[in-house]
Amino acid sequence: MSAxxxxxxxxxxxxxxxxxxxxxxxxxxxxxxxxxxRNNVLVSLVDALATTFPVVQALVxxxxxRAMAALFVRTHSPQSRILAxxxxxxxxxxxxFEPAGSLxxxxxxARLEMARVxxxxxADVAAVPSEAxxxxxxxxxxxxxxxxxxxxxxxxxxxxxxxFSLWAAHQxxxxxxxxxxxxxxxxxxxxNGMQVETTTASPASGHFIRAVLQGESLLxxxxxxxxxxxxxxxxxxxxxxxxTHLDFGD
Amino acid sequence: xxxxxxTQLLPRGASPAGLPARSGxxxxxxxxxxILQTLPALGFFEVHAENYMVDGGPFHQHLARVCEHYPLxxxxxxxxxxxxxxxxxxxxxxxxxxLDRYQPASFSEHLAWSSHGGVFLNDLLPLxxxxxxxxxxxEHIDQVQTRLRRRMLLENPATYVQFAESTWDEPAFIAExxxxxxxxxxxxxxxxxxxxxxHHFDAQAYxxxxxxxxxxxxxxxxxAEQVDAxxxxxxxxxxxxxxxxxxxxxxxxxxxxxxxxxxLIERDNDLPALPMLLAExxxxxxxxxxxxxxx
Numbered sequence: 001m002s003a004x005x006x007x008x009x010x011x012x013x014x015x016x017x018x019x020x021x022x023x024x025x026x027x028x029x030x031x032x033x034x035x036x037x038r039n040n041v042l043v044s045l046v047d048a049l050a051t052t053f054p055v056v057q058a059l060v061x062x063x064x065x066r067a068m069a070a071l072f073v074r075t076h077s078p079q080s081r082i083l084a085x086x087x088x089x090x091x092x093x094x095x096x097f098e099p100a101g102s103l104x105x106x107x108x109x110a111r112l113e114m115a116r117v118x119x120x121x122x123a124d125v126a127a128v129p130s131e132a133x134x135x136x137x138x139x140x141x142x143x144x145x146x147x148x149x150x151x152x153x154x155x156x157x158x159x160x161x162x163x164f165s166l167w168a169a170h171q172x173x174x175x176x177x178x179x180x181x182x183x184x185x186x187x188x189x190x191x192n193g194m195q196v197e198t199t200t201a202s203p204a205s206g207h208f209i210r211a212v213l214q215g216e217s218l219l220x221x222x223x224x225x226x227x228x229x230x231x232x233x234x235x236x237x238x239x240x241x242x243x244t245h246l247d248f249g250d
Numbered sequence: 251x252x253x254x255x256x257t258q259l260l261p262r263g264a265s266p267a268g269l270p271a272r273s274g275x276x277x278x279x280x281x282x283x284x285i286l287q288t289l290p291a292l293g294f295f296e297v298h299a300e301n302y303m304v305d306g307g308p309f310h311q312h313l314a315r316v317c318e319h320y321p322l323x324x325x326x327x328x329x330x331x332x333x334x335x336x337x338x339x340x341x342x343x344x345x346x347x348x349l350d351r352y353q354p355a356s357f358s359e360h361l362a363w364s365s366h367g368g369v370f371l372n373d374l375l376p377l378x379x380x381x382x383x384x385x386x387x388x389e390h391i392d393q394v395q396t397r398l399r400r401r402m403l404l405e406n407p408a409t410y411v412q413f414a415e416s417t418w419d420e421p422a423f424i425a426e427x428x429x430x431x432x433x434x435x436x437x438x439x440x441x442x443x444x445x446x447x448x449h450h451f452d453a454q455a456y457x458x459x460x461x462x463x464x465x466x467x468x469x470x471x472x473x474a475e476q477v478d479a480x481x482x483x484x485x486x487x488x489x490x491x492x493x494x495x496x497x498x499x500x501x502x503x504x505x506x507x508x509x510x511x512x513x514l515i516e517r518d519n520d521l522p523a524l525p526m527l528l529a530e531x532x533x534x535x536x537x538x539x540x541x542x543x544x545x
Contacts, residue, residue: 002334003334003378004333004334004335004363004366004375004377005334005366005367007366007375008366008367008369008371011371011373011375012369012371021378021413021414021415022411022412022413022414023411023412023413023414024411024412024478024479024480025412025449025450026450026478026480026482027480028478028479028480028482029479030411031479032478032479032484033410033411033448033478033479033484034410034411036410036476036484036486037373037375037410037411040373041371041372041373044372044373045372048372077369077370077371078369078370078372079368079369079370080370081300081303081327081328081338081341081364081365081370082300082303082304082328083300083372084301084304120307120308121304121305121306121307121309122305122306122307123305123306124305124306124307124310124311125306152305153307191307194307194308194311
């Protein structure tokens with residue numbers, strides 16, 4: 001194994017000895033100095049996770065979070081040099097992390113927080129003017145083929161738990177004690193202008209938006225769920241500048 | 251061997267398109283609103299390249315507005331120039347796209363490695379200074395300068411260990427890299443001071459041993475103090491404190507040799523209010539205006 005491979009491995013695995021070949025001017029044990037690098041790597045990556053997942057941290061407490069994050073860092077070291085994306089698979093890790101088993105909603109809270117980071121950095125795409133959408137909806141003969149392009153920041157999270165309420169309780173006045181975590185909630189995360197928004201939606205709206213995001217036509221997406229209030233859902237998308245493209249397939 | 255890729259085409263010395271010989275600070279999202287409102291008297295702003303390798307959103311909007319008023323320095327922390335393995339071509343492409351978009355007055359990276367085997371370690375890690383590592387670092391810098399079609403500045407590292415196999419001392423290694431590749435020097439005065447304490451060498455002699463006519467930018471930052479296993483001081487380059495008096499003294503000494511050079515107050519952790527950073531930048535600016543060059 002190469003020298004850097006050994007160095008890198010020892011950085012991430014505390015059980016590994018300090019690499020050979022290090023020198024200190026006063027002849028003291030280089031392990032203590034190597035520990036500075038070990039600490040830098042671990043702490044900076046745990047800090048990056050704490051920045052992305054503040055509500056997960058608040059729900060489990062800082063000590064628990066940092067211990068869990070340290071384990072994650074060692075088993076899921078970053079593959080990308082862009083730290084904003086680090087932790088994209090923390091939710092899946094939490095799902096199988098037994099010590100957090102008493103908080104079954106924790107993984108979905110992590111998904112919500114990661115979605116907010118994605119929305120924050122998503123591409124800037126202008127909305128189509130609402131008149132253009134109105135004109136499109138007024139042509140029933142062309143409606144069958146209409147597909148909507150939605151803003152790249154828009155994400156749907158359908159959770160079996162009250163993830164929006166749990167998240168919102170950490171943003172302001174909503175009292176955490178009043179939240180029943182076992183109420184299913186569908187959450188929309190998106191950016192309107194420069195502002196990341198997090199809102200609840202009906203399950204039918206969530207199904208519809210997800211189908212549109214997957215490229216289904218407006219009519220196909222709208223017919224999937226009989227509970228859908230299509231005008232209200234479209235009005236919300238228009239108001240939030242989320243319809244960015246109209247494609248009639250011609 | 252030398253690698254004269256396109257170095258004839260790369261400007262040498264303090265290039266005319268480089269940063270102004272004034273003080274600057276890092277651009278932090280917590281300060282950006284106040285900066286855009288008050289437009290403080292600064293010579294430039296610096297950002298970490300990797301923070302802007304995202305598609306859109308507030309980071310790009312804010313940076314574009316800051317660039318309407320100030321020169322920009324883009325400082326990479328993820329290229330891993332000192333790595334044993336090949337450079338990440340995708341990362342280099344993303345860097346090229348970012349530089350095309352913002353046309354910064356300066357681009358700099360580190361004499362260090364931060365990735366191995368596809369894992370990003372998010373720290374600037376040390377390398378031995380040997381004939382083999384010299385050749386590899388030069389090949390990587392040639393590749394970077396060719397791909398980016400511009401001269402880069404290479405930053406001297408702060409280190410906590412040295413390698414038994416090293417056959418070059420650090421300033422001689424850096425001087426040789428600059429000679430072979432035509433890249434410039436980002437002289438981090440705090441790193442020099444931190445390493446001089448950690449490895450018990452003369453910081454002023456280190457500075458004198460560098461090719462000071464190639465310095466395109468200076469970094470100043472704060473450090474934390476620990477002790478090593480023998481009880482000797484071990485300084486940690488943590489960018490989380492004001493610039494230390496000893497570093498200001500070494501900066502004065504350096505400026506006396508280089509003349510005025512663009513100087514960044516580097517603060518990434520335990521971020522203070524903007525006026526505190528502006529005050530430190532003012533201290534550097536004052537020195538840039540009053541320095542007597544002795545060289």
